[in-house]
Amino acid sequence: MKHLTEYRDSALSRALVRRIRDRVTRLRVLMEICGGQTHTLIRQGIDEVLAGSVEMIHGPGCPVCVTPLEQIDRALHLAADPRVILASFGDMLRVPGTGGDLLQSRARGGDVRVVYSPLDALALARRTPDREVVFFAVGFETTAPANAMAVWRARELGVPNFSLLVSQVTVPPALRLILEAPGNRVEAILAAGHVCAVMGWEEYEPLAEEFRVPMVVTGFEPLDLLEGIFMAVEALEGGRWGVENQYVRSVRREGTPVARDLMERVFQRVDRAWRGIGTIPGSGLGLRPELAAFDAEVKFGLAGIVASEPAECRAGEVLRGRLKPPQCPAFGSSCTPDHPLGAPMVSSEGACAAYFNAGRRKGEDGAAGAVGEAGGEHGLQTGASDLKGPGTRPGRKERAP
Amino acid sequence: MTSKSLDFALGCPMPLPERDRIQLGHGSGGRMSANLLKERFLPAFPGEVLRQLGDGASLILGTREIVVSTDSFVVTPLEFPGGDIGDLAVNGTVNDVAMMGAVPRYLCAGFILEEGLPFEVLDRVVASMSAAAAAAGVVLVAGDTKVVERGKADGMFINTTGIGELQEGFRPAPHLARPGDAVLVSGPLGCHGMAVMGARDGLDFRLEIESDTAPLLSLVAALREAVGEGVHVLRDPTRGGLASALNEIAQASGVGVVLEDGVIPIPGAVAAACEVLGLDPLYVANEGVLVAIVDGEMASGALEAMRRDPLGREAVRVGTVTADHPGLVVLRTGVGGTRIVDLLPGDQLPRIC
Amino acid sequence: MCLGIPGRIVEIREDEGLTMGTVDFGGAQREVCLAFVADRAQVGDYAVVHVGFAISLVDEVEALRTYRLLEEMGEMEGA
Numbered sequence: 070m071k072h073l074t075e076y077r078d079s080a081l082s083r084a085l086v087r088r089i090r091d092r093v094t095r096l097r098v099l100m101e102i103c104g105g106q107t108h109t110l111i112r113q114g115i116d117e118v119l120a121g122s123v124e125m126i127h128g129p130g131c132p133v134c135v136t137p138l139e140q141i142d143r144a145l146h147l148a149a150d151p152r153v154i155l156a157s158f159g160d161m162l163r164v165p166g167t168g169g170d171l172l173q174s175r176a177r178g179g180d181v182r183v184v185y186s187p188l189d190a191l192a193l194a195r196r197t198p199d200r201e202v203v204f205f206a207v208g209f210e211t212t213a214p215a216n217a218m219a220v221w222r223a224r225e226l227g228v229p230n231f232s233l234l235v236s237q238v239t240v241p242p243a244l245r246l247i248l249e250a251p252g253n254r255v256e257a258i259l260a261a262g263h264v265c266a267v268m269g270w271e272e273y274e275p276l277a278e279e280f281r282v283p284m285v286v287t288g289f290e291p292l293d294l295l296e297g298i299f300m301a302v303e304a305l306e307g308g309r310w311g312v313e314n315q316y317v318r319s320v321r322r323e324g325t326p327v328a329r330d331l332m333e334r335v336f337q338r339v340d341r342a343w344r345g346i347g348t349i350p351g352s353g354l355g356l357r358p359e360l361a362a363f364d365a366e367v368k369f370g371l372a373g374i375v376a377s378e379p380a381e382c383r384a385g386e387v388l389r390g391r392l393k394p395p396q397c398p399a400f401g402s403s404c405t406p407d408h409p410l411g412a413p414m415v416s417s418e419g420a421c422a423a424y425f426n427a428g429r430r431k432g433e434d435g436a437a438g439a440v441g442e443a444g445g446e447h448g449l450q451t452g453a454s455d456l457k458g459p460g461t462r463p464g465r466k467e468r469a470p
Numbered sequence: 471m472t473s474k475s476l477d478f479a480l481g482c483p484m485p486l487p488e489r490d491r492i493q494l495g496h497g498s499g500g501r502m503s504a505n506l507l508k509e510r511f512l513p514a515f516p517g518e519v520l521r522q523l524g525d526g527a528s529l530i531l532g533t534r535e536i537v538v539s540t541d542s543f544v545v546t547p548l549e550f551p552g553g554d555i556g557d558l559a560v561n562g563t564v565n566d567v568a569m570m571g572a573v574p575r576y577l578c579a580g581f582i583l584e585e586g587l588p589f590e591v592l593d594r595v596v597a598s599m600s601a602a603a604a605a606a607g608v609v610l611v612a613g614d615t616k617v618v619e620r621g622k623a624d625g626m627f628i629n630t631t632g633i634g635e636l637q638e639g640f641r642p643a644p645h646l647a648r649p650g651d652a653v654l655v656s657g658p659l660g661c662h663g664m665a666v667m668g669a670r671d672g673l674d675f676r677l678e679i680e681s682d683t684a685p686l687l688s689l690v691a692a693l694r695e696a697v698g699e700g701v702h703v704l705r706d707p708t709r710g711g712l713a714s715a716l717n718e719i720a721q722a723s724g725v726g727v728v729l730e731d732g733v734i735p736i737p738g739a740v741a742a743a744c745e746v747l748g749l750d751p752l753y754v755a756n757e758g759v760l761v762a763i764v765d766g767e768m769a770s771g772a773l774e775a776m777r778r779d780p781l782g783r784e785a786v787r788v789g790t791v792t793a794d795h796p797g798l799v800v801l802r803t804g805v806g807g808t809r810i811v812d813l814l815p816g817d818q819l820p821r822i823c
Numbered sequence: 824m825c826l827g828i829p830g831r832i833v834e835i836r837e838d839e840g841l842t843m844g845t846v847d848f849g850g851a852q853r854e855v856c857l858a859f860v861a862d863r864a865q866v867g868d869y870a871v872v873h874v875g876f877a878i879s880l881v882d883e884v885e886a887l888r889t890y891r892l893l894e895e896m897g898e899m900e901g902a
Contacts, residue, residue, distance in 0.1 A: 070742055070849035072829040072869055072881050079732065079804030081893050084900035086805060105826060114807015158874070159748075163816075172816075176493045185747065186875025188856060189674070211827065214859060215876045222841065263827040266871055266879040289827075291805055292893055318886035319827075319871050325879050328859040668851075676852040739850030746848050746872070748826050 072318065076290030085295035086115075090122045092302050098124045098254045099301055100247065102240055103261035104131030105289050111424060113291050123298055126255060129243055129343060132208045132236075133160045137342040138376040140207075140236040141166030146374055147203050147234065147365065148179035154197065156190035157205040159183045167376055187219035194223070194231035203365045206233040211263040213237050213354055214328035217335035220356065220363045232365040235355055238341055240264055241272045242352035248280045257283040257301035262293070262316040269324030273312045281310040288316040335360060394421040495816020499710025500753075502816045504718075523722070524644055525566040525705065528636060535636040537572035539563055542629040548591060550669040552661070552680030555628060556598030558757060561683050562708065563632040564606045568690045569704040569760070571642050572634030577603060578612040579630045584623035595626065606685040608632070640694050646702040647723035652769035653789035654762045656689055656782045657682070659712055660740035663754035668743065675746070678739045682758030689782050693762060696775035700765035707761055710814070712788075713752040715761055716799045717813045727799040729789035729811065749818050752811060763791060827873040829881050832857070832866055846872055 101107065107127045110116050116125045129135050145166050148155040155171070162171045162183065175181040180200075184190050187204055194202035206216040216233060223231045240261065247253060260273055265286045277284045283304035287297030297315040304310065314320055332354070341353025356364045366372065394400050400421060495502040512521065519527045526539025543559045559579065567574040579599070583592070603610055661682040668677035686706065693701050703723070707715035712734075720727050736744075736751045744751045758781060764772045769787055776782030799811045830846035835857060837843070842861040845852055856876045857864050863880060864870065870877035 070738070070745065070829070071831070072886055073745065074741075075890060077804060078893075078897075079806075081897040082805040084897045085893075087900050088896065112809055113803045113805045114809055115805055117807045118805055172493055172495065173491075176491050185674070186856075188875055211873055211878065214878065215856075215874045218856065218858065218876065226839065263871065263873060263878065266827065295805075296889075296893065318881050318883075318889055319829075319879050321879075321882075325859050327862065328878060331859075674853060678850045737850075742849035743851040746826075746828050746830075746851055746853070 073290065076288070076292040078292060082113075082291045082295060085292065085299060086118050089119060089295065089299050089302055092299065092306060093122045094306060096122065096124060097256055097302055097305055098126060099257045099259060099298060100126040100128045100255040101259040101261070101287070101294075102128035102130035102244065102247075103259075103264070103289075104133070105263070106130065106259060106261065106287065106294060109289055109291060109294055115291065115294060119298070123302065125298075128247060129346065130209075130240075130261060132212070132238060133164055135238055135343040135346070136161070136164065136207055136236045137344045138166060139342065139374065140234065141170075142168075142376045143366070143371045143374050144171060144205050144234055145169060145174055145179075146371065147369060148174040148181050149177070150201075150369070152201050153369075154180045154182060154193065154200050154202045155205065156182050156184045156193060156202055158185075158207060161205055161207055187215050188222070191219050191223055191228065191231055194228050195226075198230055201230050201232070201368075203369075204231070204233050205236070207236045209237075209261070209264050210239055210268045210332075211261070211266070213332050213336060214267060214325075217331045220335055220360055221331060223363055224360065229362075232363045232368050233356065234365040234371075236341075237336065237354035238343065239338075239352055239354065241276060242349045243343065243346075244273075244276055246346075246349055248276065248282060255282075257285070257305055259287040259294070259297050259301065260284050260312070262286060262288040262320060265314075265316070265320045265324065267324050267328050269322050269329075270312050270314065270320070271322060277311050283310050284312045286312065286314040286316050286320050288319065394424040397421070400424075493816065497709075498814065498817040499708070499714045500814040500816055503710075504813065522643065522645070523718070525569040526572075526632070526634075528570055528572070528641070537567050537570045537634045537636055538631065539566040539570070539634075540629065540631040541566060542627060544624065544627050545666060546624050547666075547669050548595065548625045550681055551665045551677075553683040553757075554595050554598050555626060556595035557602050557681075557683045559628040559630045560599050560602035560606060560608070561685050561757060562706075563630040564602075564608060564685045564687065565706045565757075565760075567632040567634035568685075568687050569642070569706055570634070570636070571640040571690075571694070571701075571704070572636045574606060574608050574632050574634040574687070576611045576633040577608045577630055578633075579610060579628060580614040581616070582623050582627040582629075583615065583617045584625050585617060585620045587625050591625065595628075602685070606687060637694065639699055640701070641699075642701050642704040644703055644705070644719050644722035645724075647719055647725050647727075647763045647791050648702060648765075649725055649791055649793040650766040651702055651763045651791040652766050652772070652787050653716070653727060653729070653791065654764060654769065654772060654776070654785060654787050655712065655735065656686070656760045656762070656776050656785045657758070658735045658737045658740070658784055659707075659756055659759060660736055660744065660751040660754040662708075662757040663711070664740050664743045666755075667747070675743060677743050679737070679743065682756060684758035684781055686758065686760050686781065689760060689776055689779050692775040692779050692782070693764075693772055697764055697768045697772045700768040701762055701772070702765065703761070703763035705761045707756050707759060709755050711751070711753040711755060712761065713750075713799065713811045714813055716811070717797075719761075719763065720799055721797050723791075724796045726792040726795040726797070727789055728792055728794075729799065729801045731801055731803050733786060734788050735784055735786055753814055753818050766790070827871040827878060829869045830855070830872050832864055832868050832870055832877075835864065835866060844877075846870060846877070848872075 110125055147153045164170055171181050190204035270286050273284050283301050285297045285300045300313055300315055336354035337357050338351045339353045339355035340348050340350045342348045361367045496506045526537045528537050541563045543555050545555050548555045564574045661679055665679045665681040668675045703719055705715045716727050773785050776785035801809050801811050830848040832844050833847050834845040842857045844855055844857045846855040855872050860877045860880050869881035871879045
């Protein structure tokens with residue numbers, strides 16, 4: 070596939086790895102905030118081959134993982150309503166809420182449908198005028214324009230039985246939180262290529278300046294990631310900071326203005342809770358009041374559904390890059406993709422699942438770390454120093470596996 | 471300070487989901503399916519043969535050794551590019567019998583028809599079955615038909631049972647893989663699953679992909695003639711794809727499998743469709759491909775034999791059986807890393823991330 | 824959030840006032856909303872498609888340049 074598979078060339082990948090290893094003068098700590106990038110890094114074993122030169126920390130870049138418990142519970146509530154068809158991206162179906170996930174809801178008779186595009190959900194609403202179609206609008210800025218268009222068209226075409234359950238988040242506030250945190254070890258950031266394809270990178274410039282951190286807008290294929298890592302390493306070794314663009318074939322500084330424009334007209338900035346992290350002010354997008362007719366929370370009166378998010382969840386530490394999944398005591402034992410405790414183990418982009426599926430696991434089959442042992446050991450050592458920050462949290466409850 | 475000295479409470483203090491009923495994932499051929507078998511079925515039915523969990527059962531009836539296999543077909547839509555449920559119902563069971571090393575002779579078929587199914591659809595499916603049975607050299611000898619109310623059977627469900635004769639000295643079985651064996655596939659992967667997915671309502675992709683449903687008998691015969699007992703395991707990687715089949719074999723044989731990323735044959739259109747939907751082709755169903763685990767020394771002979779058959783033109787070696795990491799399938803990636811190709815919990819779902 | 828795949832625009836049309844198109848992804852084709860790139864998109868262009876929407880166009884000149892640089896680097900490293 071053109072513009073895709075050529076960026077998977079093995080020989081060039083290995084050459085880039087050598088280049089990176091030669092360039093670093095000490096261990097460099099980088100963070101990416103993108104589930105898709107986590108996925109590629111782990112599936113290709115890139116963090117394994119860079120061990121000792123570059124440590125990749127996986128930030129909260131998976132919108133599935135950060136969707137608050139409350140929103141999942143609201144989705145479950147809607148799915149159980151006989152008037153409702155709940156349409157969702159496939160990623161969300163196995164994320165646990167209080168008392169189950171959407172797949173189980175379907176097993177109990179809820180009408181839950183997987184769609185590829187928000188426009189499919191709108192088309193579904195037009196085909197089934199006697200049912201209420203609610204689309205679970207999850208995502209970062211990459212997905213926001215698509216979700217916005219679904220609402221925009223619903224209004225234009227006069228489709229009354231369509232609404233969105235919104236759980237949109239934005240990257241820059243989370244980035245600020247991470248860079249501000251005491252004990253932050255991240256030296257450079259790989260910015261998510263497709264978020265920036267939409268938004269451009271103007272918003273990142275002040276952050277790069279304030280925190281004196283190199284930020285490289287990076288794509289998703291192995292060569293993209295390696296080139297992005299190399300550019301970040303070059304900047305660090307040269308004592309430079311600021312925003313650079315690796316993903317030049319798809320990203321321009323102003324992004325896609327028509328998309329940003331629609332987002333402005335449909336959404337407004339709101340505070341949003343990130344699962345396991347807590348509320349980050351101004352980090353979310355919500356429907357503007359004039360579009361309340363398409364807001365499922367308003368339409369179905371969901372304000373009463375609140376989930377008591379437990380004090381803090383391990384998933385939060387993973388999402389903030391302060392814990393490597395294999396260090397979580399539940400990882401691979403009481404928490405596996407078969408019976409996940411938290412969202413990062415469910416979502417195929419979640420750091421925990423990515424690690425598990427790539428094989429960094431300890432588990433009942435005793436195959437623990439037999440493959441990629443070096444990477445695992447390294448992870449344990451650096452991970453331990455992560456925890457010099459705020460230490461244990463009070464009030465943690467014992468959970469039976 | 472290592473993770474072992476961290477004495478945090480176990481796990482995320484998050485609610486454990488309810489686990490009291492069947493979900494779609496239980497039928498996916500992944501881990502949930504395996505657990506369902508282990509926990510809910512095997513305990514109720516004693517006997518060694520069942521526990522081998524082969525594609526079929528080899529039995530001794532008097533002086534004859536026969537193989538019996540059964541399979542149910544619930545595909546939606548009933549008709550898709552390259553075939554229909556009737557083709558699958560015959561070829562699927564014929565192949566399961568063949569994977570045990572037997573020559574299929576007889577078929578039984580049970581039909582569960584949904585009220586309202588148009589006769590013309592039924593006729594097309596039956597015609598497909600008739601043609602497929604003739605092509606495979608099997609005779610339908612017994613059957614049953616039931617009708618259920620509208621909405622209870624997705625048009626039609628079919629169960630077929632196949633009976634075959636074992637051949638002298640040819641007894642491939644899932645537990646016979648040995649370190650040093652070569653892992654071969656007979657052709658390109660992912661066609662059936664993606665053809666069906668493309669034909670499903672709701673995802674709206676136009677794919678130039680057809681199901682690869684076919685009887686694998688000539689391929690198996692070619693392997694038997696060329697390699698004989700050197701063929702240790704045969705498996706048709708249907709639901710759950712190549713990854714699930716190899717995991718089952720690795721578990722049954724107590725060996726590891728190493729796959730090479732660059733050589734696994736996946737047609738461009740399948741790869742493209744998987745890319746767009748975020749699916750991994752290693753887990754997509756095949757209906758006209760076999761995996762052969764053969765003695766390492768005989769790998770080239772086996773490949774030559776397969777390539778002489780129209781179904782095996784693109785047969786290729788994709789990996790090796792190892793004594794390392796028993797029970798695990800590992801993929802060596804292009805960049806020089808590795809990853810474990812595990813059983814999925816349930817079905818793969820299209821993703822946005 | 825990230826699964827954006829490049830595909831070739833093979834047809835552009837208006838559908839009830841919305842610019843839509845057919846995009847070919849190496850053999851798999853799908854309807855894609857081109858509204859966000861309608862001002863610049865032409866048949867034959869490559870677009871990055873996420874959840875059925877073109878979110879940006881691929882700049883072929885830049886793509887070529889990137890790849891050339893990578894190849895040169897590869898040669899230097901003896902790839």
